[in-house]
Amino acid sequence: MFDFLTSGQYDLLGAFWVTVQLTLYSAAGALVWGLALAGMRVSPVPLMRGFGTAYVNIVRNIPLTVLIIGCSLGLNQTLGIALGGSTFKEIGFRLAVLGLAAYTGTFVCEAIRSGINTVPVGQAEAARALGLSFFQVLTLIVLPQAFRAVIAPLANVLIALTKNTTVAAAIGVAEAALLMKEMIENEADALYAVFGVIALGFVLLTLPTGLLLGWVAKRVAVKR
Amino acid sequence: MKVFKAGAAVAAAVVLSLTATACGGSKDSSAGSDAGPSGGAKDKIVIGIKFDQPGLGLKTPEGKYTGFDVDVATYVAKELGYQPDQIEFKQAVSAERENLISNGDVKLVVATYTINDKRKAKVDFAGPYFLAHQDLLVRADDTSITKAEDLNKKKLCSVTGSTSAQNIKTKLAPEADLQQLPGYSECLTGLENKSIDALTTDNSILAGYAAQEKNKGKFKLTGLKLSDEPYGIGLKKGDKDLQTKVNAALKKMVEDGSWQKAVDANLGPAGYKAEPAPQITEGS
Numbered sequence: 233m234f235d236f237l238t239s240g241q242y243d244l245l246g247a248f249w250v251t252v253q254l255t256l257y258s259a260a261g262a263l264v265w266g267l268a269l270a271g272m273r274v275s276p277v278p279l280m281r282g283f284g285t286a287y288v289n290i291v292r293n294i295p296l297t298v299l300i301i302g303c304s305l306g307l308n309q310t311l312g313i314a315l316g317g318s319t320f321k322e323i324g325f326r327l328a329v330l331g332l333a334a335y336t337g338t339f340v341c342e343a344i345r346s347g348i349n350t351v352p353v354g355q356a357e358a359a360r361a362l363g364l365s366f367f368q369v370l371t372l373i374v375l376p377q378a379f380r381a382v383i384a385p386l387a388n389v390l391i392a393l394t395k396n397t398t399v400a401a402a403i404g405v406a407e408a409a410l411l412m413k414e415m416i417e418n419e420a421d422a423l424y425a426v427f428g429v430i431a432l433g434f435v436l437l438t439l440p441t442g443l444l445l446g447w448v449a450k451r452v453a454v455k456r
Numbered sequence: 457m458k459v460f461k462a463g464a465a466v467a468a469a470v471v472l473s474l475t476a477t478a479c480g481g482s483k484d485s486s487a488g489s490d491a492g493p494s495g496g497a498k499d500k501i502v503i504g505i506k507f508d509q510p511g512l513g514l515k516t517p518e519g520k521y522t523g524f525d526v527d528v529a530t531y532v533a534k535e536l537g538y539q540p541d542q543i544e545f546k547q548a549v550s551a552e553r554e555n556l557i558s559n560g561d562v563k564l565v566v567a568t569y570t571i572n573d574k575r576k577a578k579v580d581f582a583g584p585y586f587l588a589h590q591d592l593l594v595r596a597d598d599t600s601i602t603k604a605e606d607l608n609k610k611k612l613c614s615v616t617g618s619t620s621a622q623n624i625k626t627k628l629a630p631e632a633d634l635q636q637l638p639g640y641s642e643c644l645t646g647l648e649n650k651s652i653d654a655l656t657t658d659n660s661i662l663a664g665y666a667a668q669e670k671n672k673g674k675f676k677l678t679g680l681k682l683s684d685e686p687y688g689i690g691l692k693k694g695d696k697d698l699q700t701k702v703n704a705a706l707k708k709m710v711e712d713g714s715w716q717k718a719v720d721a722n723l724g725p726a727g728y729k730a731e732p733a734p735q736i737t738e739g740s
Contacts (some may be wrong), residue, residue, distance in 0.1 A: 305642065309651045320611065320635040401616060404636030413617025416551045421577035423554065 236419045237429065249412035250435050254328060254397040254407060255437075259390055261333030266340025273345055284341070292338035296399050298336055302322060303327040304403035328400035336393045343385040347378030350456075380452045387445035391438045392407060408433055501538045504548030504562040504690075508639065511664020511722045512568055522547050523664070526719035528585055528709070529566040532689065533641060535705035550618075554578040557690050564569035564702070565690035568658060570619070571738065580695065580738070581688030582702035585715075587734040589657035590620050593666060593675050595647065601654060601678055607632045610653040614645035614738045620657040620683075628682055648674065658685050663728035677728060688738055698738040706736060 236242060272284030291299070304327055307313040317323035317329065351374050359373040398409035408430055415426045505525050508512035513525040526545070533543050548556055548567045556562045557579045568588070571581045592612075594601060601610065607629035615622035616636040624634055635652060637643050644665060646652035655662065659677055666675045689706075691698050709715045710733040719730045 301501075301638070301642075304637075305645065309646045309649055312651070319633045321633075402638050404616060404634075406636075410616055410636065413551070414622055417617050417619055417622070418574060420554045420575040420579075423551075439525070 233425050233434065234429075235423055236415060236422055236426070241418075242411060242415060244408075244411065244429070244433070247303045247406060247408045248437070250325075250405065250407040251394070251397050252437065254325070254332065254400055255390075255394045258332035258336060258397070259393055261329060262336035262389075262393065265333055265337035266344060267375075269337055269341035270344040270348065273341065274348055274370070276366060288338045288341055291335060292342075294335075295452045296331070296335050296396055297402055300331040300399050301402055302326060303331040307335050321406070324400070324403050324405045328397070328403060328405045330394060332393065332400070336389060336396070339389045339392070340386065343382045343389060344375075344378060346385070347380075347382035348374055350454075351377045352456075377454055380454050383445055383449035385451060387442055387449065390445070391441055394438050394441070395434060499538070500542050500544050501533050501536065502544045502546050502562045503533065504546050504553065504556050504565040504567055506549075506567045507547045508665055509568065510668050511534065512660060513566070515545075515547075522722070523570065523724040524586070524660070524718050525566045527531070527714075527722065528706075529564065531704055531709045531714055531718075532564065532566070532705040535708065536701060542725060553690060557692055560692070563691065563698075567635055567690075568661065568685075569688055570685045570689050571688040575690075578693065579596075579690045580693050580699055581690055582699045582738055583688040583706055583736060584686035584734045584738070585689065585706045585709075586626070586660065586687040587731040588658040588660040588685040588687060589680075590623060590656060590685065590704075590729075591662055592678045592682075593647065593662040593682055594653065594678060595650075595656040596674055596676045598653070601680075604628045604680065604682060607654070609633065613637060613646055613652045613655050614657055615640060615643075618657065623683055624656060644671070644675075654678075656682075660687075660723060660730075663723045667723065667728075686734060686737075696739065703736050703739055 237244065269284050269288060273288070275281060275284075304324065307330075308323055308327060314323050315326040317326050344404040355373055355377070356369050359369045364372065397407055399411065400407055401409040404410070412426060412430045416423060419426055505521065505523075507515040509523065509525075512523040513521070514523050515521055517693050530540055530543065531543075535539070546556070548562065548565050550567075553565050553567060553569060554575065557565055565579075569575075569581070570588075571584055575581075592601060592607075599608065606630035607624070610629075611630075611633045612624060613635045614624065614632065614637075616638055620637050621634060624632055635643075635646070637646075640657065640661065643652060643655045647655050655665075659679075662677055665671060666677065689702055691702065706715075709718075715733050723730060
């Protein structure tokens with residue numbers, strides 16, 4: 233029943249490695265973009281607040297599949313944007329990272345913003361009284377405290393992101409979900425085994441993430 | 457489209473598991489008594505087809521079913537004693553075909569179903585009723601592809617995970633730049649915009665797309681025979697009786713000319729020369 237694993241026909245580890253890479257690149261992108269968005273949403277400039285609010289509310293409510301396929305059909309096939317890639321493999325991967333980061337960034341932003349709300353207002357007021365600028369208040373006083381409060385929610389976002397990478401199969405990125413499609417096409421007699429193996433792979437990827445970051449969250453939490 | 461399909465598959469799986477106990481019994485009993493048409497006008501036969509392949513199995517916006525697979529299914533059902541209004545067509549996406557059959561949700565699957573050994577482990581086939589080959593669809597003015605090796609310098613498109621896509625990667629042209637998209641329609645967009653040079657899958661499917669009204673004259677088939685794909689009619693494993701009857705129906709369809717008529721009507725407009733009807737090899 234599991235002989236498709238040993239036949240050497242499928243590069244299961246390779247496919248999951250692509251999943252991991254997608255996750256890491258997108259997580260990095262989403263963290264940076266989410267921080268920027270969170271900064272915008274709490275900034276004193278109305279235009280930036282407006283943009284941040286509008287972006288978060290629009291993008292997080294667009295289905296991820298629509299975003300990713302939009303990246304491929306719209307950006308690449310229609311507008312010819314290739315993000316510096318020359319083969320479909322590179323282009324697809326980069327577009328998928330772009331789409332995933334743009335989408336996940338909204339959730340990172342909201343998690344961080346909720347963290348900012350846990351920091352007592354007096355902290356920011358005191359910092360401002362010392363003469364720090366808005367940027368300094370945010371990066372030196374508020375964010376370091378806010379971050380420590382939101383490790384656990386960010387871990388949830390990371391786990392969701394790991395699983396969301398399967399959507400990249402829709403534009404042909406050769407990650408685990410695409411391999412599963414190939415296996416189902418060929419292994420009609422081992423359908424449930426194929427599902428089981430892929431599902432197990434994702435549990436093995438996400439379970440340690442949750443455990444580790446849960447532990448970190450406990451360690452660094454600000455006791456109030 | 458693939459998204460919709462995947463969603464539909466999940467929904468179908470949930471519904472099936474919920475209703476398996478409820479309908480399983482009644483379906484089995486009707487399956488047992490289908491030796492004769494029995495005159496009961498309420499009797500229905502459920503046949504799985506593709507809903508999204510023009511020329512083979514297509515559900516039109518008006519809710520009609522057209523295509524070569526549909527014609528074959530209708531003919532076979534008639535031979536089994538069911539009038540066209542007693543046929544219920546059900547969508548059989550590729551990954552679901554074996555389960556639909558073994559759960560008893562459909563009696564027959566006529567859905568570009570290539571006969572192979574892995575599939576035969578779960579279901580039985582009748583036929584083959586059609587011999588397709590993997591081929592390429594290119595823009596009508598493109599003459600740069602004459603053999604499989606030419607593909608190594610080309611941008612290709614196929615459906616995610618399909619056998620055709622795997623053939624390209626592992627055997628035919630490992631160097632080719634292969635884009636895998638959820639459906640053939642997405643590939644056609646790229647082919648028209650010249651971001652893709654060729655679309656590859658079974659020639660029967662390609663012919664169906666090329667023959668569509670909106671695509672007429674834009675694309676052509678290269679006529680390369682990159683693989684053999686004998687299409688069979690899937691049925692429940694071990695149902696020798698049904699297998700024999702379906703085989704007899706297929707034989708009759710070829711002999712009385714209905715088969716050729718169906719091929720010409722559905723695949724002819726693309727200038728597609730079908731192979732003659734294949735010998736029936738399954739069963740008997």
